[in-house]
Amino acid sequence: MxxxxxxxxxxxxxxxxxxxxxxxxGLRTGRANTALLEPIMVDVYGAHMPITQVATISAPEPRMLTVQVWDKSSIGPVEKAIRSAGLGLNPINDGNTLRLPIPDLxxxxxxxxxxxxxxxxxxxxxxxxxxxxxxxxxxxxxxxxxxxxxxxxxxxxxxxxxxxxxxxxxxxxxxxxxxxxxxxx
Missing domain, CATH: 1.10.132.20 (Ribosome-recycling factor)
Known part of the structure; x- marks a missing residue:
């Protein structure tokens, strides 16, 4: 003892x-907060990695998050991980960047x-x-x-x-x- x-x-x-x-x-309050996406894990390069290791997350507007994916080949898995995270967010793919409008609760x-x-x-x-x-x-x-x-x-x-x-x-x-x-x- x-x-x-x-x-x-x-x-x-x-x-x-x-x-x-x-x-x-991490609980969503209707305002954009980069911590909302931090727990998300992405399947890339044959591994399960935190989203913060494959992209930069920012909140350019009060009701919008952007995810700047570093490797263009990873954008699909990142988008899929965000959609399946159960956060009620639908990413809009702009090539290298995913825009995430934060809907009203x-x-x-x-x-x-x-x-x-x-x-x-x-x-x-x-x-x-x-x-x-x-x-x-x-x-x-x-x-x-x-x-x-x-x-x-x-x-x-x-x-x-x-x-x-x-x-x-x-x-x-x-x-x-x-x-x-x-x-x-």
């Missing part, structure tokens, strides 16, 4: 929040995206609670090995719970902000 390390636990909890924020950036789609944001937040809360559990287990193990007293363990558990509550609050705020943005409120 690992020794209790509050700094490591805090780093892991904050990592869960950062992961959540990264996931939330329907109310139904907004609600689906808000639910997805909630699901991402719940996954982050679960990850944070798992880190807390690891910390509690480490404290009990340290106490059993007589490395810390019962009072020290209880104090550390209280601190760990406060840290957990604070980090979960950050995750909830990030998700609530994104849901508000998605629902246009």
């Amino acid at each position: 690992a020794k209790y390390d509050k700094v490591d636990l805090e780093r892991r909890m904050k990592g869960a929040v950062e992961s959540l924020k990264h996931d939330l950036v 329907t109310e139904e789609r907004r609600k689906e995206l808000a639910k997805l944001a909630s699901k991402y937040a719940e996954n982050a809360r679960i990850a944070i609670r798992n880190v807390r559990r690891d910390g509690m287990d480490a404290l009990k193990a340290d106490e059993n090995k007589k490395e810390i007293s019962e009072d020290e363990r209880k104090r550390a558990e209280t601190d760990l719970q406060k840290l957990t509550d604070e980090i979960i609050k950050q995750a909830d705020e990030a998700a609530a902000s994104k849901e508000k943005e998605i629902l246009g409120k």
Whole structure:
């Protein structure tokens, strides 16, 4: 069993929040955002590669993304990957460049995206609670090995719970902000 390390636990909890924020950036809100396409993988050169390794993504207008494919032979696979990514985007092929108009979100789609944001937040809360559990287990193990007293363990558990509550609050705020943005409120 690992020794209790509050700094490591805090780093892991904050990592869960950062992961959540990264996931939330990819949710479409009706505005063009290059992060929307970053998770897309393209089958080119006999490999499965991130779109960012075969093209440059930019947002020249608030409701338009452009994908500048570096190798003209890769434009078809990139276009196919974007269409099949489930983002509701239809690329317009201009030779070397794909233009992606960002359509307005329907109310139904907004609600689906808000639910997805909630699901991402719940996954982050679960990850944070798992880190807390690891910390509690480490404290009990340290106490059993007589490395810390019962009072020290209880104090550390209280601190760990406060840290957990604070980090979960950050995750909830990030998700609530994104849901508000998605629902246009």
